[in-house]
Amino acid sequence: MSKVSRLIxxxxxxxxxxxxxxxxxxxxxxxxxxxxxxxxxxxxxxTKARIAMFVTAMRHFREALSEKGWKVIYREMGEWPSFGDALRADLKKLKPGKLVMVLAGEWAVQREIEQVAEELEVPLEVREDGHFLCTRAEFAEHAEGRKQLRMEFFYREMRQRTGVLMEDGKPAGGQWNFDHDNRGSFDKHGPGLRVPPQRFKPDAITQEVIAMVNARFAKHPGALEEFDWPVTAREAKAALRDFIEHRLAEFGQYQDAMWTQEPWLYHSRLSAAMNLKLLDPREVLAAAEKAWRDGKAPLAAVEGFVRQILGWREYVRGIYWHLMPEYLERNAMHAHEPLPDFYWTGETEMNCLRDVITQTLRLGYAHHIQRLMVTGLFALLFGVDPRKVHEWYLAVYVDAVEWVELPNTLGMSQYGDGGVMGSKPYVASGKYIQRMSNYCSGCRYDPALSTGPKACPFTTLYWDYLLQHEPKLRQNQRMSMQLKNLARLDDRQRAAIHMHAKRVRETNLKTP
Ligand SMILES: Cc1cc2nc3c(=O)[nH]c(=O)nc-3n(C[C@H](O)[C@H](O)[C@H](O)COP(=O)(O)OP(=O)(O)OC[C@H]3O[C@@H](n4cnc5c(N)ncnc54)[C@H](O)[C@@H]3O)c2cc1C
Ligand code: SF4
Known part of the structure; x- marks a missing residue:
C-alpha cells in the first residue's frame, strides 16, 4: 500500500x-x-438483525466509495477481534499523517479512538457531524442556565431556527402541538387493510452477510428470514417515498396505537436508515412538509411526524452529549432487579410482552409505544436495573446507536435520570395497554385486576411501584392524580398488592 497522507x-x-x-x-x-x-x-x-443491518450497510457503502475510485481499507469480520486492535494495527502499518472523522455515535467508541491516536501519536481531527440539525455547541447554548431541559421548548426553537412548518414566523396552523389529535386507538375491527411497507429484497451482498451472521453469530437471538431493510442511500430514499405516499397521512392519529401481529401500522421504518446516515433528516422533513403543502396529509399528522425528527431525535442527541459519560451511571429510582429471561425469548404468558418481544427478535423492530409502554413499562415497574434495560435495547433493534437509545431507555422509559428527559415516570397499569391495543383480549390476565390468579402483572406492579416510591413521587406535582387514586387503597389492599407483586417478581425471575 502506498503512503497515506490522511486516513478517514x-x-x-x-x-x-x-x-x-x-x-x-x-x-x-x-x-x-x-x-x-x-x-x-x-x-x-x-440480535442477528442488528448485526446484519450494520454489516450489510457498511459493505454497500464500501461499494459506493470504491465506485468513486476512492481507496478503501476495509477490515472484514474475523480479521480483528476488537475495534481498537484493528485501528492500532493499521495505524502502525500505514503511518498516516492524520486521522479524520466525524464524532462517533457512542461516547466510549470516541474515547477509544482518541486513546489509540494519542498512544500512537497520530493527530486526530474530529469534525462536527453535519447530519444533525443541532450542533453540540448549539444544544449547550440552549441548555445554558435552564433548570429543566424540556423537549417542547427545544423543539419550538428548532422550528424557528429551521423554518420547518413555519409561516411568517408563526407555527403553521397557529399552534405548535397537535398531540390531542394524535392519541387514537383502533376500534374492535383493528387497523384494517393497508398497503404493506415496501420490502427491500436482500441482494447478493446482503445474502452473503446473512449467511455470515447465521454462521458466526448462530447463538445470538433473533432471525434473518424476514430481513428486508433499506441498506443503501437509494433504497432509503425509496422507503421515504413509500412512507410519505402510504402511511404519513395516518401517522399522527395512530402513532400510539398497537395491534397484535401488526408491527408497522403507520410508522415510517426510517430510524435505521437515518441513524446509519443513509438518509438525511432534512430530506425527510422536507418531504413530509411538502406532503402537507400539497394537500396529501393533514397538518396534525405532519406536525406529529416532524416533532419526532426535528424535536425528539435532535433533543435526545443533545442530552446524550451534554450529560455523558456520567449519564450512563444514573439510577435515580435505585432499581436493581435483573432483566427477566423472557426478554431474550418472548416466552411469557403476558400477551402484550410476548407479541412485542417475539416481533422484536424476529424483525429487530418495535414502534415507539411498544418500546415505551410494553417492554419499557414492564421493566420500569419490575424495578430492573436501568443499565441492564439499556443493554437490552442497544442489542435488539436495527436502529440502536447509543446516542439515541440511551436517553430514550434510561431517561424517558426508566426515569433513571430522575427527570431530565421526562417530567414524571411513564407509569401506567395494564388498562393503558388495553385502551391502546387488542393485546388484552387474547390474554389470560385481566388488566382490571391487581390481585388474584387473573391479576395483570402490569396492574399489580403499577400499584406496587406507586406504593414503593410514594414518598419520592409526592414531591412531583404531575403525579398527584395517580397518588390520589393510590390514597383510596386501604391497608389490607396495599398488603395484598405488595404480596402479589412479590410473587410476580419471583415467577418472572425463575429460569425455565
Ligand atoms: C426504550 C426506548 C428505546 C429506543 N431506542 C431507540 C434506538 O435505539 N434508536 C432509535 O432510532 N430510536 C429509539 N427509540 C425511539 C423510537 O422508538 C424509534 O425511533 C422508532 O420506534 C423507530 O421506528 P420508526 O422509524 O418507524 O419511527 P416513527 O414512529 O415513524 O418515527 C419517525 C422517526 O422519528 C424519530 N423518533 C421518533 N421517536 C423518537 C425518539 N423518542 N427519540 C429519537 N428519535 C425518535 C426516529 O428517527 C423515527 O424514525 C427508542 C424509544 C424507546 C422508548
Ligand atoms: S392483561 Fe396485562 S399482561 Fe395481558 S396483555 Fe393486557 S396488559 Fe398485557
Missing part, C-alpha cells in the same frame, strides 16, 4: 457520502478506513 475513519453509523469527514477527500493521497468487528455485536448480545 468511517464508522458503521456514518455511511454518508456527504459526511463532513469526506468533504475534502483527496483521491491521490487519502484513504477511507472501515472495520467490522465482532466486539461490536458481543459487548451487548446483539
Amino acid at each position: 475513519l468511517v464508522l458503521g453509523d456514518q455511511l454518508d457520502l456527504k459526511s463532513a469527514a469526506l468533504e475534502d477527500f483527496n483521491e491521490e493521497h487519502d484513504a477511507v478506513w472501515m472495520a467490522e468487528v465482532a466486539e461490536e455485536s458481543t459487548k451487548v448480545w446483539s
Whole structure:
C-alpha cells in the first residue's frame, strides 16, 4: 500500500457520502478506513438483525466509495477481534499523517479512538457531524442556565431556527402541538387493510452477510428470514417515498396505537436508515412538509411526524452529549432487579410482552409505544436495573446507536435520570395497554385486576411501584392524580398488592 497522507475513519453509523469527514477527500493521497468487528455485536448480545443491518450497510457503502475510485481499507469480520486492535494495527502499518472523522455515535467508541491516536501519536481531527440539525455547541447554548431541559421548548426553537412548518414566523396552523389529535386507538375491527411497507429484497451482498451472521453469530437471538431493510442511500430514499405516499397521512392519529401481529401500522421504518446516515433528516422533513403543502396529509399528522425528527431525535442527541459519560451511571429510582429471561425469548404468558418481544427478535423492530409502554413499562415497574434495560435495547433493534437509545431507555422509559428527559415516570397499569391495543383480549390476565390468579402483572406492579416510591413521587406535582387514586387503597389492599407483586417478581425471575 502506498503512503497515506490522511486516513478517514468511517464508522458503521456514518455511511454518508456527504459526511463532513469526506468533504475534502483527496483521491491521490487519502484513504477511507472501515472495520467490522465482532466486539461490536458481543459487548451487548446483539440480535442477528442488528448485526446484519450494520454489516450489510457498511459493505454497500464500501461499494459506493470504491465506485468513486476512492481507496478503501476495509477490515472484514474475523480479521480483528476488537475495534481498537484493528485501528492500532493499521495505524502502525500505514503511518498516516492524520486521522479524520466525524464524532462517533457512542461516547466510549470516541474515547477509544482518541486513546489509540494519542498512544500512537497520530493527530486526530474530529469534525462536527453535519447530519444533525443541532450542533453540540448549539444544544449547550440552549441548555445554558435552564433548570429543566424540556423537549417542547427545544423543539419550538428548532422550528424557528429551521423554518420547518413555519409561516411568517408563526407555527403553521397557529399552534405548535397537535398531540390531542394524535392519541387514537383502533376500534374492535383493528387497523384494517393497508398497503404493506415496501420490502427491500436482500441482494447478493446482503445474502452473503446473512449467511455470515447465521454462521458466526448462530447463538445470538433473533432471525434473518424476514430481513428486508433499506441498506443503501437509494433504497432509503425509496422507503421515504413509500412512507410519505402510504402511511404519513395516518401517522399522527395512530402513532400510539398497537395491534397484535401488526408491527408497522403507520410508522415510517426510517430510524435505521437515518441513524446509519443513509438518509438525511432534512430530506425527510422536507418531504413530509411538502406532503402537507400539497394537500396529501393533514397538518396534525405532519406536525406529529416532524416533532419526532426535528424535536425528539435532535433533543435526545443533545442530552446524550451534554450529560455523558456520567449519564450512563444514573439510577435515580435505585432499581436493581435483573432483566427477566423472557426478554431474550418472548416466552411469557403476558400477551402484550410476548407479541412485542417475539416481533422484536424476529424483525429487530418495535414502534415507539411498544418500546415505551410494553417492554419499557414492564421493566420500569419490575424495578430492573436501568443499565441492564439499556443493554437490552442497544442489542435488539436495527436502529440502536447509543446516542439515541440511551436517553430514550434510561431517561424517558426508566426515569433513571430522575427527570431530565421526562417530567414524571411513564407509569401506567395494564388498562393503558388495553385502551391502546387488542393485546388484552387474547390474554389470560385481566388488566382490571391487581390481585388474584387473573391479576395483570402490569396492574399489580403499577400499584406496587406507586406504593414503593410514594414518598419520592409526592414531591412531583404531575403525579398527584395517580397518588390520589393510590390514597383510596386501604391497608389490607396495599398488603395484598405488595404480596402479589412479590410473587410476580419471583415467577418472572425463575429460569425455565
Ligand atoms: C426504550 C426506548 C428505546 C429506543 N431506542 C431507540 C434506538 O435505539 N434508536 C432509535 O432510532 N430510536 C429509539 N427509540 C425511539 C423510537 O422508538 C424509534 O425511533 C422508532 O420506534 C423507530 O421506528 P420508526 O422509524 O418507524 O419511527 P416513527 O414512529 O415513524 O418515527 C419517525 C422517526 O422519528 C424519530 N423518533 C421518533 N421517536 C423518537 C425518539 N423518542 N427519540 C429519537 N428519535 C425518535 C426516529 O428517527 C423515527 O424514525 C427508542 C424509544 C424507546 C422508548
Ligand atoms: S392483561 Fe396485562 S399482561 Fe395481558 S396483555 Fe393486557 S396488559 Fe398485557
